[in-house]
Amino acid sequence: MRGPQRSEAPRQSRGAPRYPYRLLPLWFFLVTLALWQIASRLDHPDFVLSPVEIASHFTQALRSGELLPHVGASLVRSLPGFVIGSLIGVALGLMAGIARSLDQLLSPVVFLTYPVPKIVFLPIVMLWVGIGDVSKTLIIALACFYPCFINAYYGARGTPTLMVWTGLNMGARRSQIFRKVVVPSALPLVFAGLRVSLALSFILLFSTEMINARSGLGFLIRQSESSLRFDLMYVAIVAVAMLGYASDQLLLLVRRHVLAWQEATSR
Template sequence: MSNQAEMLVQPVKTAGRAGPSRKFGFTWRDKLNDFVIGAMLPVVVLALWQAGADFGLISAQFLPSPLVIAKAFEELLLSGELLGHLGISLGRAALGFGIGGGLGLLFGVLVGFSRKAEDMLDPTMQMLRMIPHLAIAPLIILWFGFGEWSKVLIIAKGAFFPLYVNTFMGIRSVDNKLFDVARVLEFSRSKQIRQLVVPAALPSILLGLRLSLALSWVGLVVAELIGSQAGVGFLINFAKQTSATEVIFVGVVIFAIVGKLVDSLVRWLEHRLLRWRDSYEG
């Protein structure tokens, strides 16, 4: 019975698809080639940037050279200051995402399965979703002060809506014919959810997870730039006040690298959980 349910939601892979490296995952050579191709543009940009700084074509005050930024990064890293600020930022982002993303998933499931809950909650959720971070942040700080909770709530606000919307839409996009077949097979309600709804809605939920993590990181930047005594955003804000442009770039690069690593982790999770999908790979 369980195998029959899995056949309902998992498309059968066609014969003659790409070779073993595509079927069983990329080989190390494929991954190395992808890394080299992906690194070409940043390397070229950095080389031109450094050359422009060396020949005096770029103002050091306006745009420090990559070597100057790397030196500032090294000094912050060796002093332990960078890791301290980064640890605080990661803790805030994780807590905010846990609260906002968890509630978004919960409300998305509730509204997805209940038309009454949708009529009651979704209009309000959609209005709140349209409020920008910068518009709600002053109110949150006014209510909760400049402490940790104000920052966590700003991050949670960003994390909530992507998971809410994508979970809701993922459940509602499940083909109704699957439920007809499930009734014929006499599936219980819990079995329908576990073996039909969850696998079918999982691509949309994982997309929501990816967007939610991204907006959590954006919310962290907003929260720490508005008011903070520690964190990568504070490091950037303090560098702005002291005109240390290279430190600002260090903070921006840290935000970019960590954001990319988190996004890659979710993409790896998608690859593992959605291996059964027969989708176009380019």
């Protein structure tokens, strides 16, 4: 005699295609552009351009070579700052999360200075290293340090104690526990900190370029606005958005590769 059969509805609903939901952001973006284009045909100030006009000016700026030098200048400042600040923040955060002496030394200073806007340190840094690209890179590195340190710190402290003691009882050295238990356990929070730091690197980049720079997308936005070149201003803003989105998607791709085990268990 056969027992009661389980319903297949939950399994089917669980495996139902999610493509319509994944397309919702794209549809929202397209509808927003369409409404913007329609609204631009009404009476509007000269500094309000339609999406079609912005796309046309963007293509012209690429062909004329007016945009790419500023993109390169911004990347030269932001990428080293992001890499330096993130690496130092992650390394010190992980070590402070497992070493009480380092925790007592660093954590009070980090959490005390974390709420301070990092742009206020720019005049001090410029007095030390000058007004060139080094000062901008250092400010970006300082801003990227904090989210990475804090997330790595709490990621290391959140390592399950049972896993640590199990490794020690099996004869693993402390360095092996750190590499094979603490670091993998902290990686999800580490990548969350990296995403925040990546966004901050762009924010600080354009803040510093608007204050004191002769190249870069922030400089281009400020110069275009002051010279009433609103077409070029919008082109620079679109370039900022595209760089930020591409960088974030690249980081998410790395995260999916590194944390493939987490993606598999969460399905």
